[in-house]
Amino acid sequence: MIKPKIAVHKFSSCDGCQLAFLNMGESLLALADRVEIMHFAEAGPVDENASVDIAFVEGSIATQHDLERIQKIRANSAYLISMGACATAGGIQALRNMADTQQWIAGVYAQPEYIDTLDNSEPISDHVKVDLALWGCPINSQQIITTVRDLLFRVTPKPERDKLCLECKRQQQVCVMVSRGESCMGAVTQNGCGALCPSVGRGCYACFGPAEDANCPALANRLEGLGLVDREIAQKFLFINSAAEPFQSTGNKRKQS
Amino acid sequence: MSDKSIKINVPVLARVEGEGALEFSIQDGKITHLKLRIYEPPRYFEKFLEGRSYQDLADTVARICGICPVAYQMSAVHAIESIFHTQTTPWIRALRRVFYCGEWIQSHALHIHMLAAPDFLGCQSIIELAQKEDEAVRRGLRLQALGNELITLLGGRSVHPVGAKVGGFYHAPSTRQVAKLIPQLEQGWLDSEALILWLDTLELPDDVQSFTCVAMRHPDEYPLNEGRIVSDSGLDTSIDEYLQHFKEHQAPHSTALHSLLDGEPYLLGPLARLNLNQDRLSDEVLAPLAQTQYHFPSHNMYHSIVARAVEIRFAIGEALNILRKYQPPEQPSVEVTPQAGIGFGCSEAPRGLLWHRYEVDSQGEIVNAIIVPPTSQNQARIEQNIAHSLEKYGLERSESELRFYAERVVRNYDPCISCATHFLTLTVQRSEQESISPLESKTGILLLAIGSPFGSDSVAWQVAEQLQKCSNIQIIYSNNPLAQLKPLLETSKQVVLLDALISEHPIGQLIPITLEQQPVQHPQSSHSLTTRELLALLQTLKKEDKKTYQLLGISVGNGTQPITKKQIAAAGEQLQQVLKNAKPQSIQATETTGA
Known part of the structure; x- marks a missing residue:
């Protein structure tokens, strides 16, 4: 062979x-x-x-x-x-x-x-x-x-790019954002890590990059509601994967405003 | 010696990370001008930390290194906790040691089996080694997995763990999770003994050299997160005073900053640690070692592999001691109250001492950071070692033998795989004349930019950077001009020193400084006393020489205003003009710089 x-x-x-x-x-x-x-x-x-x-x-x-x-x-x-x-x-x-x-x-x-x-x-x-x-x-x-x-096996790999939220649901991990007010990027971040950060009680920091169809502006608004100022919101999007869209444009918008 | 010139390229240095270029010439049976260049494509960590919250610090610094993220996290969080006067609990302290033990076990096991052992058994890789020494390799992989499990227990995953933070951990493992690891640890304890005895069957070269060992030291424990910094030549200092003893300077033709202790290279890492802290190890940990031919302290770098194995055993024992008594805490972390200040963190990464310094503001945002990894500190020692070892090995051997031998020497140091990339190219010049590096010509200008990473003091570096593309200008960046004395005396080029200067002149203006001038009103930059002394020294020593030594100051006004892009660019232009017009003059004519 x-x-x-x-x-x-x-x-x-x-x-x-x-x-x-x-x-x-x-x-x-x-x-x-x-x-x-x-x-x-x-x-x-x-x-x-x-x-x-x-x-x-x-x-x-x-x-x-x-x-x-x-x-x-x-x-x-x-x-x-x-x-x-x-x-x-x-x-x-x-x-x-x-x-x-x-x-x-x-x-x-x-x-x-x-x-x-x-x-x-x-x-x-x-x-x-x-x-x-x-x-x-x-x-x-x-x-x-x-x-x-x-x-x-000559199969085209097709990684899922679903949001982290789905993984928390699968694991029956209570949402840290809703229940504890943690700033969590999971709603716009790809799953792949197994929802590690929520499982230790912290919000996701988006190290797996943007999920498909991520609604970043909506999450940015939610973070604002949690008390983050624009600069902090920008830093949430502009971190490990700052150059990836839509993180980059959402982050930059918040940086300038 | 033959007088032909031979160049050798080693395309990729296997089983050592690092793009390195090794260059030396041989004259009369001795090595001259040895230079090891390790390239780091700049990732600017210390810069993009600025303006970020201390809460992002652990996640950020982990990305400096894939196999020692825990070390970076630990040095960082300890530095911040010292600034905030945060008191952690005994539980946190103990579990941080377990966390760190996991990294030592994982990193050392990886190095011993994947990187170093193949050399000593005539194999190119662990895959080949597995065919020869199946049991040893499986044991090595088991130990590596055990290390990863320990890190995962506390951090969620072993590369870039998410569990650690300033103030402790996000989450405490359950008693059940800990209990599951005990059998694996006990197997590891047995494996660690077998590993040490296996290393006794290897034939390690005998290459004893003289060098200074540096490590942390603690009153009771083998050092991990806490202690003072000591050496076997009498140093005993607190981590806060690191910069007073260890000075970085940029060696010409090297991209890394060379670190020296009292002007000499020094060794960090497992061999240094074990040499300085053997008395902190228990008899149980040392028992297998006593059955081997190896003794510590040792000044044979090849014994590093044995030191790593002993440290694996120590780490497993330490983790077992702590986890056998494990109780979940009330809280896995303590309250943290940010405050402004400057603080230091120092811990023993697998490869040696890792030192951090941070300045934060009252919100806990990073103002500036200095991070000094162990591998860059070891560089000067690696160069020294290669020169010495190759001479002992025999310089008349073939280039491929020399190359392989040099690679093996470098591997002993386990240079960190994140700190450098790509290739080791070996250039040997055998000639009766002094070799000239292809990048250095005898004509042109040597520009020494003096500065430091802080604020206005960095302006000389920034302005000098503007001239990087000028082919006839060789630039050295330094924060310690006196360390450059030797190259400045030896070069045949014109020398121009560039320094930031507090003055009343507009920001960015170039001001020639001569020793005859009246000093300007305020004290000049923090380097100017040294710089002016250097200028005076150079001019005195080289009275007969035809080249000039010139000192140019770049005004930074009163030193508190930021300097704009435009000002730097303009200063760069001005500097270029000045250097173009500069002509070799005798030392007597010092009034003008030809500007």
Whole structure:
């Protein structure tokens, strides 16, 4: 049986999404049996230019060098998957896109002559066609396992982008916003984490990105009703996935008002 | 030595994160000019924390690192709690230790089995290793899973946990949840002994070097969240005084800031911790180690893998001790009352000391932040190590042997996988002449921008940044100009020092400063005394030299007004003009800078 070839690439990120692979434990060894891992620098195999069937990409595009690399990776992969907030939305570091860069200090990471840092931290999809986006900060091992299994069976993966609220209902988790007045982004955020934050008694902070058909203005109004001022509301939308729509425009509207 | 020049590229450094470039030249059987560059595409965490509430802090700093988010959260929340004078409860203190133990177990197990062990058994990856050492690998994965379970118990998930906050935890695990983990911990305790004994079967190279170890130290415990900072060369200081002892400076041609203790590189991490705190470990924890060939304190970096295994054992034991007596608390957190102030947090991340400093306002919003990760502090030591080890290994060996050996040395340090990206390229120049880095030419201008991350003091960095694209200007950013003395003396370029200056001149104006001038009315920038002394020193030492040393101040008015984009751009333009017109002059003519 011919094993599909896969590669795992890293751009500008914290590396947490790769851990979705490395934390699979024995399933990682089982995975290595079913597929051929051509490139996964952290785990060992190194061959960045290998031609693969599936490429998993973590991290955002943040430097000139990244721009060149991603083009090569796209050209060498039949199916490209972006994984995690950095790859799907530019990540938490996309907060710098909005900054007045003149006032930001290069000295913290002063790079006098080497890589130009691009002005923005951008998602992979801004630069190449992405076949599948796995949202999350971080994604979890279940998302990897489900995706790979679907692809091995030649099924097009179709992650649900339902709101977190549905997960709370499934778990019979009492709504923290209604019952405790917590500021919760669940109503506009994709499920995938299993409603972790409500389960520990706090409001969701939208690390899984915008759900489909998210009604952000309505939630913004509700947050206002809970006592948040515009700046705080803006920060709720402009956090882990600030560059993703409709978080970005809702957040920016509140920032200016 | 041969006088041909050989360059080697290692496309990707496997099993170490980091885009690194290693460059050195060999002269007369010795290494000269070794430079390890680790690149961090800037993510600007310290900037986008500004203006955010302390309530977002734990969630934000976790994203700095995927395998040590707990460390970042712990350093951060402790810093804020010290500013707010928040008293946590014994329950919170103990469970935070369990939380941290989970991370140590997970991170160390990952490093030992996935990153380091393959080297010592001739394998390229854990997957290959699994074929040779099935039981050891499964045990390693079990330990890693155990670590993740502990973090999940308190944090909901192991990467970017959601359970911790300033004031404690959002949620206390139930007795049942804790009870479920006990058997797994007990298995882990057995595994940790087997792991240490297994490491005794490996052949670790003998490479003893002399270096200073730095770690936290606590009166009773092996250090995690609390303690003072000590070294094996006599340092014993509170975390509040970190900046007085540890100075960062930008090494030329390196993107990371090198951290030095009293001007010397130092080591952080498990080896340093164990060397300095072995007496805080119980006999039960140390028992398996006593059966092996390994002894601590050790100054052989290859023993780091053993130190990690001992720490895994300690962490499992610590978690067992605490969780066996577990009782749910009245409240998993305490009330928090924000107040303005500055505070420090320091904890022992898996890779070493992680130091944070925050300034917050009366609402608890972050005004500014400094975060110093362990890996960047270890860089100077890594360079020192590589130079020493390669010389001992034998520089006449082939480039691929040298490359592999250098990679292995770097792996001992477990450089954090979030702190850098991509490749290690190795450039070796063997020649009888002094090697010249391709990026450094003998002509042009060396601009030393002196500043710090705070307010108007950062203006020199910002203005210098405007000139980044000028090909004949080499820019060094520094907050400690005296640390640049050596490169400033050795360079053959013209040297221009740039510093913020409190003056009555309009903001953004460039003001040449000479030693003959009368000082302006108010004391100048906090660096100016050092900067002027530096200027005087340079001019004295290099009297015969034909190049100039010039000092330019950038006016920041009275230092309290913010500087606009336009002003920075204008100053940058002005600076470019000045530098264009600057000509090498003898030191005697110091009156003007040619502006």
